Amino acid sequence: MTHIYNFSAGPAVLPKEVLEQAAAEMLDWHGSGMSVMEMSHRGPEFISIYRDAVRDLRELLAVPDNYKILFQQGGGLGQNAIVPLNLAGRKAQPATIDFVHTGSWSGKSLKEAARYANVNVAASSKESAFTLVPPQESWKLTPDAAYLHICTNETIDGVEYNFAPEIAGGTPIVADMSSHILSRVIDVSKYGVIFGGAQKNIGPAGLTLVIVREDLLGTSLPVCPSAFDWKTVAEHESMYNTPPTYAIYIAGLVFAHLKRQGGVAAVEQRNIAKAKLLYAALDADDFYQNRVALPFRSRMNVPFYLSDESLNDKFLAGAKARGLLQLKGHKSVGGMRASIYNAMPIEGVQALVDYLNEFAGR
Ligand SMILES: *Cc1c(COP(=O)(O)O)cnc(C)c1O
Numbered sequence: 234m235t236h237i238y239n240f241s242a243g244p245a246v247l248p249k250e251v252l253e254q255a256a257a258e259m260l261d262w263h264g265s266g267m268s269v270m271e272m273s274h275r276g277p278e279f280i281s282i283y284r285d286a287v288r289d290l291r292e293l294l295a296v297p298d299n300y301k302i303l304f305q306q307g308g309g310l311g312q313n314a315i316v317p318l319n320l321a322g323r324k325a326q327p328a329t330i331d332f333v334h335t336g337s338w339s340g341k342s343l344k345e346a347a348r349y350a351n352v353n354v355a356a357s358s359k360e361s362a363f364t365l366v367p368p369q370e371s372w373k374l375t376p377d378a379a380y381l382h383i384c385t386n387e388t389i390d391g392v393e394y395n396f397a398p399e400i401a402g403g404t405p406i407v408a409d410m411s412s413h414i415l416s417r418v419i420d421v422s423k424y425g426v427i428f429g430g431a432q433k434n435i436g437p438a439g440l441t442l443v444i445v446r447e448d449l450l451g452t453s454l455p456v457c458p459s460a461f462d463w464k465t466v467a468e469h470e471s472m473y474n475t476p477p478t479y480a481i482y483i484a485g486l487v488f489a490h491l492k493r494q495g496g497v498a499a500v501e502q503r504n505i506a507k508a509k510l511l512y513a514a515l516d517a518d519d520f521y522q523n524r525v526a527l528p529f530r531s532r533m534n535v536p537f538y539l540s541d542e543s544l545n546d547k548f549l550a551g552a553k554a555r556g557l558l559q560l561k562g563h564k565s566v567g568g569m570r571a572s573i574y575n576a577m578p579i580e581g582v583q584a585l586v587d588y589l590n591e592f593a594g595r
Pocket residue numbers: 243307308309310311338384386387388409410411412430433
């Protein structure tokens with residue numbers, strides 16, 4: 234097999250050790266004679282896999298005791314509906330939900346939420362072509378909002394929050410962290426809800442993580458599907474219906490691997506180094522451009538453009554020939570994008586940087 238580096242935005246690269254362990258355990262998990270895929274989700278084998286995964290995630294993110302960790306299906310887009318269905322009932326109907334619009338994903342979230350509540354765009358960086366996070370002082374929040382939704386890392390636009398918002402008055406903050414969860418240390422207690430699809434930085438597609446403060450359970454709208462009502466899901470330890478068992482198993486292996494690497498703080502330092510290396514190559518001259526304001530450049534998703542876009546196909550073909558895969562930008566914004574999640578080794582970033590320099594004739 235030729236050696237490659239996979240820069241896909243998601244589903245994305247996983248740690249090699251995790252894939253090797255999964256391969257070794259594929260046919261017979263720990264002497265059970267079964268593949269994890271074949272196990273009952275209510276059997277002792279899978280329950281132990283599940284509990285280890287929850288325990289490790291709680292430890293990695295220092296999730297306080299008054300938060301539930303839920304493993305759901307439906308992806309980030311599913312949560313765009315599931316969040317308002319669970320939280321809009323906190324206020325008299327129709328409730329208002331505040332949004333900070335910083336790019337494609339928060340845009341999708343607010344559009345979906347408008348089906349269940351009034352939506353107030355408290356701030357938007359649309360005028361700046363989604364290249365920054367509007368300063369918190371400029372946000373026009375609704376005093377009685379059911380919650381405030383933010384996307385702390387805009388995967389397509391490459392914009393990442395460099396602060397955790399603090400809002401007076403007790404409005405819970407819901408954060409879509411799909412593409413940078415576990416990449417940096419966060420203070421979970423600053424948020425009411427954190428959610429993320431697993432396929433960026435955690436594991437396989439099909440698993441969605443929700444971390445929710447306990448006082449936010451039990452306020453769902455009557456139309457909320459039972460299988461997506463967080464209170465019901467929490468009461469059944471994410472097994473009200475069959476959870477994505479194999480995806481949970483792989484996520485658990487990723488959590489254990491992260492712990493062996495020193496946890497989130499250690500991985501964050503490596504992510505800072507990787508991002509620095511890549512942005513320095515993009516900034517070296519005008520051959521490439523990343524358009525995001527410096528303080529908000531994402532450490533995980535790095536969109537960039539060639540100043541001569543007629544070279545795009547040649548750039549991608551040359552990258553592929555060197556085993557640098559999935560660098561094409563999202564179709565909505567064009568250009569290139571390198572996603573450098575936790576599982577991308579610095580050697581992969583260095584290989585990309587070498588190619589960037591070579592292609593630019595440096
Ligand atoms: C990928 C992504 C989503 C969508 O996830 P799906 O699992 O495809 O529904 C939502 N939000 C962000 C920030 C993402 O990066």
